[in-house]
Amino acid sequence: MMFSCRKVAELLIDYVEGSLPEDQQSLLQRHLCGCVPCAIYMQTYHDTIRLTHALPDEPLPPEFAARLKAVLEETKGGPESCGK
Amino acid sequence: MAESGNGVLTPERVFRDYAPRVYNLARRMLGNDADAEDVTQDVLVQVIRKLDTFRGEAAFPTWLHRVTVNAALANRRKRARREEGRVHDPLDAFTDDGHHADHVRPWPRLPEALALDQEQKQLIEQAIAGLPEMYRDVFVLADVEQMPNAEIGELLGLSVPAVKSRLHRARLMMRDALSRYYQERLQ
Numbered sequence: 001m002m003f004s005c006r007k008v009a010e011l012l013i014d015y016v017e018g019s020l021p022e023d024q025q026s027l028l029q030r031h032l033c034g035c036v037p038c039a040i041y042m043q044t045y046h047d048t049i050r051l052t053h054a055l056p057d058e059p060l061p062p063e064f065a066a067r068l069k070a071v072l073e074e075t076k077g078g079p080e081s082c083g084k
Numbered sequence: 085m086a087e088s089g090n091g092v093l094t095p096e097r098v099f100r101d102y103a104p105r106v107y108n109l110a111r112r113m114l115g116n117d118a119d120a121e122d123v124t125q126d127v128l129v130q131v132i133r134k135l136d137t138f139r140g141e142a143a144f145p146t147w148l149h150r151v152t153v154n155a156a157l158a159n160r161r162k163r164a165r166r167e168e169g170r171v172h173d174p175l176d177a178f179t180d181d182g183h184h185a186d187h188v189r190p191w192p193r194l195p196e197a198l199a200l201d202q203e204q205k206q207l208i209e210q211a212i213a214g215l216p217e218m219y220r221d222v223f224v225l226a227d228v229e230q231m232p233n234a235e236i237g238e239l240l241g242l243s244v245p246a247v248k249s250r251l252h253r254a255r256l257m258m259r260d261a262l263s264r265y266y267q268e269r270l271q
Binding site for chain 1 (some may be wrong): 095100103104105106107111117121124125128129132133174175176178181182184187188189190191192194198199200204205208210212223227230248249252255256259260262263
């Protein structure tokens, strides 16, 4: 049985996490070896995950940080608790 | 005083170490800064009020995630936003006989040690904000926060197969959005 390109796209999530059954994995790999568009599609799917994993947290906007600190100081925990 | 597994949890430490995490998770789920600020404030006030009674220690970050996700979902319900129109399915970009309908172009090769520049960060944030909510929630929790699928399912009331299905669709949508950007840059 041969996989279609669409079938390959459907299975990529299981393929990249290594949870495909062996027979499906070998069919998918065989397809990727002979299909340049699917090989690119798989690589860019993988790159999408890598790029997202590399996304850092942004710091709080300064005005919001100041406002939040003031609110938290009024909350149980004491005015000294959030630093200056 | 409660502990987070690697030290005493003080209000100062909650603000310094956890406020940005709460804010960024809420911002990415809700897609706008003002709602994220409301949620961050509500969550942190709640956390600081409960700090003396919190006994989760090592589980504190997990508990904080849960509180933040629930607060973000409640914020969204309050505003009663609705999805507009039909959601584009990336798997529609295949012909009836299962071939790629469009030319699939490669992206520039990513370096091994990946550090995003400002333009890339903005691009990814915009692409996340452009995801339909039902896909965005799962994507942010799975691929940005890197939470296990089972935990995401529990948080959002979804089965693991449903989480995986939404995550996969979201990744394909993200891939399409990033592809458009790279094609424009390469032309």
